[in-house]
Amino acid sequence: MSAHKLQIVAAQAFERDTPFRMPFRFGVMTLRAAPQAFMSVQVRDQATGREAVGQSAELMVPKWFDKRPELSPDDTVDQLRRSVTSAVKLSLDQPALTAVEHAWQLDARQAGALPDENGLVRGFGPALMAKAMLDALGQLQTLSFHDVVRSNAMGLTADHLPPDLDGLDMAHFLAQLQPQAxxxxxxxxxxxxxxxxxxxxxxxxxxxxxxxxxxxxxxxxxxxxxxxxxxxxxxxxxxxxxxxxxxxxxxxxxxxxxxxxxxxxxxxxxxxxxxxxxxxxxxxxxxxxxxxxxxxxxxxxxxxxxxxxxxxxxxxxxxxxxxxxxxxxxxxxxxxxxxxxxxxxxxxxxxxxxxxxxxxxxxxxxxxxxxxxxxxxxxxxxxxxxxxxxxxxxxxxxxxxxxxxxxxxxxxxxxxxxxxxxxxxxxxxxxxxxxxxxxxxxxxxxxxxxxxxxxxxxxxxxxx
CATH class of the missing domain: 3.20.20.120 (Enolase-like C-terminal domain)
Known part of the structure; x- marks a missing residue:
């Protein structure tokens, strides 16, 4: 399947509080509450003119993405908020691209926009955006996430592979993935x-x-x-x-x-x-x-x-x-x-x-x-x-x-x-x-x- 090019028409991010019923202790952090981030992105299929809205969500867990002791739990949640808002801003006013090209280019722009953040923090917003894009793409093509990936409707090519994956048959690799019930x-x-x-x-x-x-x-x-x-x-x-x-x-x-x-x-x-x-x-x-x-x-x-x-x-x-x-x-x-x-x-x-x-x-x-x-x-x-x-x-x-x-x-x-x-x-x-x-x-x-x-x-x- 050839990958359709998508234009990002609009994008918004939201959050919602998540109180915990019991404390969760991992590493140096005891978690009692955390906000959940939500992404909504409206895309237009360049070939058909049809539009769809995709969505995604992730919990903004304090002191996991960045565990430096000088940062408070609230500081680390604010890092993730900045990652999300930056991803939204950097995704707008871009040309129509395949879903993968949107993701690769957003990662590059995000690295320039947030040079002092580590890769986990920088990547949080783009990860939400990539999921929301595939949600919209699946709706446009009436395909489940599994079928979007297995048919490579998102447009992953050899150009996106790191050198250690030289020679990988991308189409075969994706097609042989078998989701479980x-x-x-x-x-x-x-x-x-x-x-x-x-x-x-x-x-x-x-x-x-x-x-x-x-x-x-x-x-x-x-x-x-x-x-x-x-x-x-x-x-x-x-x-x-x-x-x-x-x-x-x-x-x-x-x-x-x-x-x-x-x-x-x-x-x-x-x-x-x-x-x-x-x-x-x-x-x-x-x-x-x-x-x-x-x-x-x-x-x-x-x-x-x-x-x-x-x-x-x-x-x-x-x-x-x-x-x-x-x-x-x-x-x-x-x-x-x-x-x-x-x-x-x-x-x-x-x-x-x-x-x-x-x-x-x-x-x-x-x-x-x-x-x-x-x-x-x-x-x-x-x-x-x-x-x-x-x-x-x-x-x-x-x-x-x-x-x-x-x-x-x-x-x-x-x-x-x-x-x-x-x-x-x-x-x-x-x-x-x-x-x-x-x-x-x-x-x-x-x-x-x-x-x-x-x-x-x-x-x-x-x-x-």
């Missing part, structure tokens, strides 16, 4: 999360599970992501307690997330040594699929992993700030890279291609969460993970936030009608439907980018 969910165990009902000092009693044992009884997940803090004694004590609870789920598998809390491979190796040494942690150690970003981003891609890379697969997440980050990670011994829609869907696609195209290692991708919220955010991220062929995905937005916060009843009703397998609707709100540890993705295969519901702007504050 369901995906296993990987439950996040934050650093402050209660592990048993006995740990609940002041139960919320809001109808949702709070402790790890309640999560297991309610959702029956087979996969878990466990946060570690960098304090080895505290981490070992907590891992022993978690291992005891996880006995409820025979056959469980886990990932460990260091959230940049270790200064070197040698420091993290000491934690792994202790896991190997303790018989009470033998089952948990055996269950580890991979380790996520243990080393701080300032050093992770500057030093080889050495012997650590031979003991367990490691993956970059926060260090994945640019299109060549995975390449530099590979040179240091990392085998994996995360997919998060907030880092850019095209980066995820090219990194997936790398796992298939590169030789000399068992390269892989994982699907990690940025506390994506019910509605556009979680749906578009799930559709991307599904298309990449990933079998399990970290989800935690449904756990730390009570349903679809900030949305009105009509918006929640609309999402429930469009996605009855993905959500359950009751008098308390709209909630992810997780049954047997699985999410039903079948409703995401519809024209546009996994949506089907227009934004309720009455519940949103303008950003632009």
């Amino acid at each position: 369901s995906i296993s969910f990987r439950h996040t165990v934050g650093l402050l999360d209660p592990l048993t009902e006995q740990d609940l000092e002041q139960p919320l009693n809001d109808g949702l599970p709070e402790s790890l044992d309640q999560v297991i009884r309610t959702y029956a997940p087979q996969y878990f992501k466990i946060k570690v803090s960098g304090d080895m004694d505290a981490d070992i004590r907590r891992l022993v307690a978690i291992a005891d609870v996880l006995q409820m789920m025979p056959g469980y598998r886990i990932t460990l997330d260091g959230n940049e809390q270790y200064s070197s491979p040698e420091e993290f190796t000491r934690l792994l040594d202790e896991l190997d040494r303790r018989p009470e942690l033998a089952r948990l150690r055996e269950a580890i699929l991979f380790i996520e970003q243990p080393i701080h981003r300032d050093r992770a891609l500057q030093q080889p992993l050495g012997a650590l890379a031979q003991r367990v697969p490691l993956l970059i997440d926060e260090s994945d700030a640019d299109l060549d980050s995975f390449l530099r990670g590979r040179d240091c011994g990392y085998l994996g890279v995360s997919s998060k829609a907030c880092k850019g869907l095209y980066r995820s696609l090219l990194n997936k291609a790398r796992t298939l195209h590169w030789r000399g290692g068992d390269y892989f991708m994982s699907a990690e969460d940025l506390t994506t919220q019910a509605g556009l955010g979680v749906q578009q991220d799930l559709a991307l993970a599904s298309l990449l062929g990933l079998t399990h995905v970290e989800r935690n937005g449904h756990h730390f936030v009570q349903g679809m916060q900030g949305a009105g009843a009509q918006e929640m009703d609309a999402f429930a009608r469009q996605h009855p397998g993905l959500y359950r609707r009751d008098e308390h709100g709209l909630f992810l439907r997780i049954e047997g540890g699985t999410l039903d993705l079948s409703s995401l295969d519809k024209p546009g980018f996994a949506s089907g519901v227009a934004l309720d702007r009455c519940s949103l504050r303008p950003l632009t």
